[in-house]
Amino acid sequence: MSAPILAYEGLGLVQGSGWLFRGLDITIGQRDRLALIGRNGAGKTTLLKLLAGQIDADEGRRTIVPGTKVVMLEQEPAMTGFATLRDFALKGEDAPPAYRVEAIAGQIGIDLDREAATASGGERRRTAIARALAMEPDILLLDEPTNHLDISAIEYIEGWLGRFNGAFVVISHDRTFLTRLTKQTLWLDRGAIRRREIGFGGFEAWTEQVADEEARNAARLDAKLKIEEHWMLRGVTARRRRNQGRLTKLVEMRATRRAMMGPQGTAALATASDDSKTRIVIDAEHVTKRFGDRAVIRDFTFRVARGDRIGLVGPNGAGKSTLLKLLTGDLAPDEGQVKRAQTLNAVVIDQQRSLMAPEKRVRDVLTDGNDWIDVLGVRKHISGYLKEFLFDPAVAEAKIGALSGGERSRLLLAREFARPSNLLVLDEPTNDLDMETLDLLQEVIADYDGTVLIVSHDRDFLDRTVTVTLGLDGSGTVDVVAGGYADWEAKRAAAVQAKRAPTAAKSDAPAPAAPKPKVKLSYKDQRDLDLLPKEIEKLEAAIARDEAALADPNLFTRDPKTFDALMKAIETARTKKDAAEMRWLELAEMAEGL
Template identity: 60%
Template sequence: MPEPILTLENAGLRQGGDWLFRGLDLTIDARDRLALIGRNGVGKTTLLKLIAGEIDLDEGRRAVSPALNVIRLEQDPNLAGFATLGDYVRAGGNAPADHLLDSVASRLGADLDRDAATASGGERRRAALVRALASEPGLLLLDEPTNHLDIAAIEWLESWLERFNGGFLSISHDRAFLTRLTKNCLWLDRGTLRRAEVGFGGFEDWSERVAAEEAKNAAKLDTKLRQEEHWLLRGVTARRSRNEGRLAKLIELRATRKAMVTGDAVAKLATTADDGKTKVLIDASHVALSFGGRPILRDLSLRVRRGDRIGIIGPNGAGKSTLIRLLLGQQAPDSGEIRRAKTLNPTVIDQRRQRLDAEDGVGKTVRDVLADGGEWLEVGGVRKHVAGYLKEFLFDPSVIDAPVDGFSGGERSRLLLAREFATPSNLLVLDEPTNDLDMETLDLLEEVLDDYAGTVLLVSHDRAFLDRVVTMVVALDGEGNADIVVGGWSDWAAQQRQQQKERAAATREARAPKGKNANTPVTAKPKAGKLSYNDARELAELPKKLELLQAAAARHEAVLADPGLYARDPKRFANVMTELEKVRADLAHAEDRWLALAEMEAALAG
């Protein structure tokens, strides 16, 4: 039987004069892997604080197992009194030896020697994550743990959590992260907490059934509940048809882009010269740039066409934001040429503008932010009333004169998106737009991008979002090289795995005996050493394991190759996709291990 380590019974908490939630029950077991899902503003972070014991219940009871170490990852850690990020991390208690801390920090991209007073928000969050993981938690409460991490760090964190012996509960907008790790879902909605015995991969089907049942009941009652029914249908049950339509359109766009790729040594999209309709917005040819002798770009050629949705990925510090500045003309390359259409009119939403900060939000109302205090605004050439436009961005029209100061970070981000999408442009640049957004706002953002008539440049580490939005990926490796792949993140990752397999095969072939006596035993040269028994056995067994994993991946890929599978059986599509991602991760790990052991064996053999 599962072992409960923490319970909330009949829990209630007031917020102002109202109850944020009441009569809430929750049991967390020792090995639970929980996703906490809900709209921005429903109290997800507050619930984590209650579970952690940082705030008291107004009614009900919280019970915790003796000696349970509950650790909550803070979104905005307090570093007051600490000289460096390392000092803050080591003050967390139960911190391991410095070399282990340094290893975790390196994997997560955290510089522990960084001055705490001048550290950026992302640097502070990464340090807080190192501290949380190093504190030997029995229950780990994660509030948007993948924010400010690059893809390699996210995948390392996923592997760490898979091996973690305790329980964890996570709030995250990262669908791929939740799908890989979680076994159960908690849905916080209008003061009610529901639990589903399915991982995040099954959440959509389950929540759709719950919403449909509630909508049916609401239809029998009064007008207020009918409004709730409309909200549920807009937020949950209509999601599937919208996703299917966007997916079909995205597949078509990717096919069109793939047909344009030429066979040049440097991947480049073929296109006609700029014409009256401005087919080419930006044309970069053989662009190179270095900082302090470190190459940021070596030889990039890229044409950005009208209608493209381009995802830019790479490790933190690889030069993603620098590439954006180059393409927009805010920075000059060392060599090469970048031409821009005279009609280029970009709107940029970068990481510094993700929130309505002091000068942008304090003392202002929603009406002030969207329409300078007026009643109307123009969006895409169409005149819209502020109240109606708010509904499009999942706001209740009653907040039209509400002060922005009281909005949550996610609500502010959503309001910013509403304002920026009302700004005329033919190029939209988004730098990590998914931070602080809930699932429904992410769906909304995907819809708005789908309807946007211009071109999109997107910097993101959100793998699922990239797969659902972009038609092409530009991947920077941090050493000046750039891969350009038609498709989404999964297409780029599949190419990387294929290249890794080819390198592994080439290594095996190079080490194989050659010539007519290849099958004849050869007297070995004296060796300087040899692998341990366990390592040698693992090396011998790995080729068979690789074959089995490759065969499993091929079977899953064959199933997903069916173009009608998603529309016909979306649940099976999601399950197969989840299994494929797991197999691919296992395959990549096994290939890395084979190469490491083979190199170790060669080194020991002299």
């Protein structure tokens, strides 16, 4: 750990009728790259404001090395009173030089002369980023920096932070962003904070260790307490995070979709069986859409099959929204045609979250003021359904205005997923969601019976959910790739390499013989891929059996040796199960690549 330049000792803050957190000790070193992780409502944003000195604590002492410049990028920068985005970017006595702001603004694609009052959330966020980076801080505090940004802007910020000589603390739901950049982790959980000298890439393994330790400690006291502590720590989706069945299903769907496509990525279903033809829900043929002289979509042919999970990716302005509207019928093509199944019944979850009126209660939004809600034909009580979406049932009477941005997004998902539909349209669904809600959303999408269209800049989310990626680069051409964002990125890289190949071929040096591509798994790998699912099932059954035995609250006092033996057996089985799951996942990805 590097020498601290900012520290808080014994930090405590009262919120409402009690302590939000108390007794926190936090240090930030000169070159720290800290991920700040915690559930929505844990106080992450409040903690950043305390570190920035924007609000005062009720307890604790803040110390900072003289001359240290701390800059905070807020989720929703306040621009009231500023005529243009440029005015906001250059405000205050400590305003950065205009040339630095303009250079960064050009890189992330923002017009600083845009009127602040009419600027979108993404434009405001980009302006705030340009200002924050141009201020050349010693410590940069970032609250969801990738929200509302496209891939190119995210990659620019990743590059900038990779070269940054100062320290930063970042709150983000973007797993790829966190994994690439962070070296240390602060975990804010139930009013306490833990620090570990690992980046976000090691966070899940760390939480598994903490959860297992807390479960063991709780088991020594009371079986019921153990269950409640485990739920509070991990949420209902933790059990699903490595859901083998979901991963298997996704791999199989991608393989099926790849087999349905021709070499250029266009759907080859015209020659498929009658059964395949009846599965088509959207059929786009030679579609072109122009705005003025520019063809945003050019000669696009693609067939969406029932059950597809389609991801739309590309920079802002490339045509993602236009393509989405063409597929759903909100926009007519200039050339070609788009046919949609007559039975298509869509639910659209948009970025504006227009249903979330601040004065409404949670109950009003979810159940129109009732105690019961029909969820895809099944009647559920509001309390139980709220818990499925990681809410305390007591929140039913709360006003929407009192919820955080992430909680509002989660409530909207709960409402829309309850409605009967066979087409789900998600426009930037991951904005403002915490890690646990993202896990839940992935699970719900995996279990959804219909077709899903997703516009997102969250690379990890796309890799975990979609079967086909439609990639747009602004030229009008749409790349169609079976797989997620990583598959589309690999295709782009291969295209760039292919363009360079003719130049390389002119060299007089003889080229080494290319290795033969691997066309199938080795015997051992294929055997492991086939046998590991049964082995994992056996381990899960053993764990469940031993945990059921531990549920006896009198076991520890009556037979401590048996209790200890069961604990050791469970720990051993979990270790084997984790190793087996990781091995299976690696093999499944290898098989999908082949």
